[in-house]
Amino acid sequence: MEKFIDYQKHIENAIDWAWSVLPDLIMALFILVIGLWVIKFLNRMVHRFFDRKDYDETLESFLQSFISIGLKAILFVLVVTQLGVKSSSLVAIVGAAGLAIGLALQGSLANFAGGVLILVFKPFKIGDFISAQGVDGTVKEITIFTTKLNTFGNQVAILPNGQLSNNNIINYNAEHTRRDKIDVGIGYGSNIKTAKDILLKICADNPDILKEPIPEVYVGELGDSSVNLTLRFWARNEVFWPAHFYVMEEIKYRFDEAGIEIPFPQRVIHNEA
Secondary structure, three states, X not given: OHHHHHHHHHHHHHHXXXXXXXXXXXXXXXXXXXXXXXXXXXXXXXHHHHHHOOOOHHHHHHHHHHHHHHXXXXXXXXXXXXXOOOHHHHHHXXXXXXXXXXXXXXXXXXXXXXXXXXXXXXXOOOOOEEEEOOEEEEEEEEOOOEEEEEOOOOOEEEEEHHHHHOOOEEEOOOOOXXXXXXXXXXXXXXXXXXXXXXXXXXXXXXXXXXXXXXXXXXXXXXXXXXXXXXXXXXXXXXXXHHHHHHHHXXXXXXXXXXXXXXXXXXXXXXOOO
């Protein structure tokens, strides 16, 4: 009988405790739901603001990421405080946890600093084609910790901002035009002047190749089995690759028509009886 009374007291105490914490729990859930809605709303407002103004997309992506992480951290503090954790205790816990996390996540802090440097100095922006960390691709998104690239094969490469901001970056879209360099070998028996005229005619026939600066052809090397000509021309960034592939294909067609030999490695096998 006494055990039953003890169980009953425990149950009553549990019910009393539940009723005492229920208002705080409901309020904490309310703050959590409203806080998440406010964060999403602010990010939408940032997106609309940048759509109306002619600002860099890089800044929009960075701000949205920063606002989301920063406000969620503040929301966490508000919810935990509402549940009854004293602010002084919470500050001590957060301080100790912050120190431990800071030591454990030094790389992440470096990535955050790298993201700020990218935002300030703007070595590239969203939509630029860059080469960095051994990866070539178009910048898709810049967050506070990483930069995402779309590669030629439509894969997504994720590069840490810390390493990205501290190493070499080639931005192919930094200028409006780009120069191509194509090396092609001809046989020693072929006419150099005819070959050079054909290369310049190929450039003249393509409207995507700029006429200023003028295309140039010169003898780059007298190789072991060929005279190596170097063709240089300029094209706008948006048509650079179509112009490049056009020239490569036309070289083969027109050299064949003119009887100009393009040497290739050959192996002679002697059959000794």
